[in-house]
Amino acid sequence: MDIHNPPRSFGVFSPVDHILIALPTAAQMEAAVQALQAQGFAESALLRYRPADMLAQLAADLKQASPLAVLGQELNLQKAHGLLAEQGCSFLLVHAPEDEQAAQVTAVARSVGAVAAQRYGSFMIEELITPPPGGPLIFESADKT
Secondary structure (H helix, E strand, O other): OEOOEOOEEOOEEOOOOEEEEEEOOHHHHHHHHHHHHHOOOOHHHEEEEOHHHHHHHHHHHHHHOOHHHHHOOHHHHHHHHHHHHHOOOEEEEEEOOOHHHHHHHHHHHHHOOOOEEEEEOOOOEEEOOOOOOOOOOOOOOOOOO
16 A cells, blocks of 8 residues: 555545554554564555644545545544644554454554554444543544544
């Protein structure tokens, strides 16, 4: 996957069979990378997003989003990711199409202090972790982002 040409649905970021993890710092992102590689995830299955990368992607998505994009949760989730990026969060996108892989990624996300992790499926986006107490909440409603 290319950071400059991510998969989209109705013009909005939608990486099916991937998990997007939001991490407070770049160091935590690299800790997640190391932990996942130790469990057998290849470098090619991992894509790092700096805060500026996520903000640029959000800006592009907002420009090209189809009116149908408001029917799903992708656009609102992207806006929430933008807020996290503005707070300095880094993001790690992990190719994890199998349930066992998703469980491994979820465990790593929790262990390194992720503030959010979503698994993108064909028909839904699954929230994988509960934000830590006092941490930011990810809302799917445009009224709340």
